[in-house]
Amino acid sequence: MNNPVAAKRKAALANTLNIIIAFVVVSIIGIIIIPMPTFILDFLLVVNISLGITILVLTLFTHSVLDFLSFPTLLLITTMVRLGLNISSTRLILSQGDAGKVIDTFGSFVAGNNYIVGAVLFVIIVVVQIMVVTNGASRVAEVSARFTLDAMPGKQMAIDADLNSGLITEEQAKFRRSNLEKEANFYGAMDGASKFVKGDAIAGIIITLINLVGGIAIHSLQGDYAIGEALAHFGQLTIGDGLVSQIPSLLISVASGILVTRTANEKAFGDTIGGELFHTPQVMYIVGTLMVIFAMVPGFPFFPFILLATGLFVAGYLVSESQKATEQDVAAQNLQAAASREAEPVEESASQFQVDRIAVEIGYGLIPLANEDQDSSMTDQIAAIRKQLSYELGILLNPIRIRDNLQMAQHDYVIKIKGNEVAQGTLYPDKFLVVEPGGMEEEIDGIDAKEPAFGLDALWVTEKNKEIAELHDYTVVDPLTVLVTHVKEVMKQNADELLGRQEVKELLEGLKEHYSVVIDELIPDILQLGDVQKVLQRLLREGVPITDLVTILETLADYGNTTKEHETLTEYVRQALKRTIVKEHMDDQNTLNVLAVHPEVEERLASSIQKSTQGSIPVLQPQEVNQLFDSINQQSAMLTAQGIPFVLLTSPKIRPAMRNLLSFNFPDLTVLSLNEIPNECAIESTGMVSMN
Structure with missing residues (x-):
């Protein structure tokens, strides 16, 4: 049961979070325009570095791209934040010759108080980011988007096939289709978002050059520093500023590469890598042996190779023991489960014993x-x-x-x-x-x-x-x-x-939204559900589709108060569906070829009809039945040889009895009555059935 207070709190928290995120995004413009003190810039730079690390670590724990669909938008926002901080730091460097402790520390500690070394590191980071990480991630996203879009029709067909075969429900099918669309949109967005990272790296190079050249020119001309001092001071600040901005950028670029190269998996990245790299102890034993051999080669450092070999041997042993323990646990669980099944009574349901339709x-x-x-x-x-x-x-x-x-x-x-x-x-x-x-x-x-x-x-x-x-x-x-x-x-x-009461009920429920009047009138006041089922089964038995279910139900509602006899009701329905029945048997000239029944035969059949629970049946002498069948065989063989489609035409009075009589020996022969022929239908007589 849902707690309304907790739901309200959750909604309020979500609304507050949306407001905060909107404020942060809009504040990016403020970072660019408004001059900031150095202590605020230090705080924002630390937040930027933390955000880059957070995004990188988060991608390692995602199972697929569907777990991080906001990444392309987040990539754009973080890029704009870095550019805003770059502009703010540039303003401080050019105006005050100072950009805070974070940039100064990066320039002195990371570069080792040597701005030339720092410049080399900065160039390497930018080259790696543009040429390797971002370029590769962009290419993967582009190819993935293309293949995802190309594969969508096939995946959609697979979902439809699973749905039609009953393997999944309608809700599951909608969920899988939604995931397909989200995945395609993600890779398409990533293909474009990667361009922002490239632009960010290029902008970082330009801003770094502006800081170096502009700082030296401004402060040396103003007399604050000599040329050498200005070069050393602003070289250090410039490299620090470049490293502070490009390192978070590199982290997010690596995160984007990891995310777009991940496939759908139930495990996090670390679990997947660990399970795949270290699941075979024999591999670790072989590699450990090779490390020992390398350690013995003259000139190679002995200690690193031996240390690594020892670690591999220990890891292989631990993995081997872990696998043995797992196998023993599985065997024990299987034995325990088997014992539990023997000891405890099994709950059985009637559905387990039912045969498939x-x-x-x-x-x-x-x-x-x-x-x-x-x-x-x-x-x-x-x-x-x-x-x-x-x-x-x-x-x-x-x-x-x-x-x-x-x-x-x-x-x-x-x-x-x-x-x-x-x-x-x-x-x-x-x-x-x-x-x-x-x-x-x-x-x-x-x-x-x-x-x-x-x-x-x-x-x-x-x-x-x-x-x-x-x-x-x-x-x-x-x-x-x-x-x-x-x-x-x-x-x-x-x-x-294959048409049971359950299927009939589902058909009626599907119609009820638009045709509730006829259904409410018919069931249960006029006929029961079983009566409707029997009529529909009789139609299907003679190959009459029940696609026009509304007409069938309206006809049953019209005549259901007059008779409850299924055979008679079926004949009324057939007459209402006469166009549907006849169109299947027309030839290329839209003519219905009929094999008529001799009047004497009709009279003989009509006088011998007896009713039973299975329907009407004519009671004839065996000799009469043989003569009738021989005549039908002769006529049908001649028409079939000529390639002429035909039906057997009788009076309405004997049609059900004639069909029941012929159903076993002539299952494919269609028997129609005169009342089932539309007035506009052209009829061609092709023969006469008799008992002579």
Whole structure:
């Protein structure tokens, strides 16, 4: 439970901190304009040095650039602070010939009272900062920004794939997308911010020359110093001022280099370096031995090499003992955990024993296809077809479980729905499947097979024979596409089994924001959730998408008070969706080719219909059923040979019964009623089904 008092204090503290930071940034202008006493300048120079050390140490403890996103802005602010202090110190040097104790100490102590040595040190620091650190950090930031931007589409697709497969939640996906954007913005900002550091170093050189030349000229002309004294005095002050400004600048430049070269890591910089450099004791033993050999070489100093070798041997021994102790602790913890599991009752939940709605099991030879490191893995493609089917059918599909099964043949796979095998196939990861529906005129060496999704004759061929097949315009498919296509067809054929009450509830909740009226009217006053589910399942069973869910619900609300019979309600919904149903079966001329049913057959079927819990079914003599099936076979074979798409057209009265009768022997035959044909649809009769 949140404490409101603590929250108010935290907000007040944050507001105060924002005001202080704003005041400090604005005060930079004051540092440049207003003359400052030497004791204030000393304090600000100490703060500047402390700030540089703080930023450097802070970068050593960050795990990634996302932990220090304010660094580019901070780099600009610290650069402006240094330039402001440089201008203030220049004013004091030129006007008073004194710039405080900090600058004087740096000039005498660091340079050893020799301004020539100090000048050399200053030049070296500037060269190192510009040529090495800043230039390298700027280049790394530039390349990182470019690669980060180029990789963003792929990373976005990977996030979407993880989201679609159920590996991450929507909130996690938003967080990862936000981090991608922040990372790209950081490297882009660092690429520009590095230019400030270069400019700062160049400005430092110019200001140093101005201090030296201007101080000597002003105070020697005014008679305060002789030329030699002025050169010594202002040389020392100038070098001290340059070192005081450039050393913090160098620290921050090094910090920027460390930050942009760091990769995302769960450990701080010291932990990472220590764990990577000193995790192998054998390396330390070898290097220690080499140090002993160098110590024995005449002319080499004995003591440093022996001291270093001793340290390496001791470090190697300590690391080795630490690793042994860690292994023993892990083994003891595993034993203790195993004993605890045996001693304590295991809390079990019903969800642990439930089968997956849909799962794919693969033999060990197909495991490389599921490798997520490759550009297009099985997981990514199956997640993509699951999303595609959701759009095509209008249902929410659960994530598809992919697991290996060592008891299967190495190249086999099975597709299971609710724990039961519904399809299986064989893949060869190093081969390609060649399919030619019209038959293969050219003889190609390969392994005879059946295309698993549609049952077409095919061959598994090698890379060499694949090129031959492509030259003859045969269809060539890689093994992963074969599997994914098979999974997609199985899901389409069994979509009704994948639509449970939970999925229907989620569909309705997704619509409720914009279509709450029809949902509130329908459920539960007119129909129950289970009744809606049964109607939707019947539609999916006959390949009718439920993407127009609003029309379906409105139709159920219209007729739900009249009847509660699922079959009758489904027929009403089909009539409301007639344009959606018919458009899938039109030919290239937007004509619906129909196979009509003879009036005598319709009359016979209508008189023999019986109702059951599974729906209407005509009760016919076996001879009559065989005659009907033979007629349909004859007509469909002729139309299929001519490449004409067609549907079986019946009266509304017998359509459900006819579909139920044909569902097993003719699962792909679409049965429509006259009421399901839009008035504007052109119809072409292609044959007649009879019992003669």
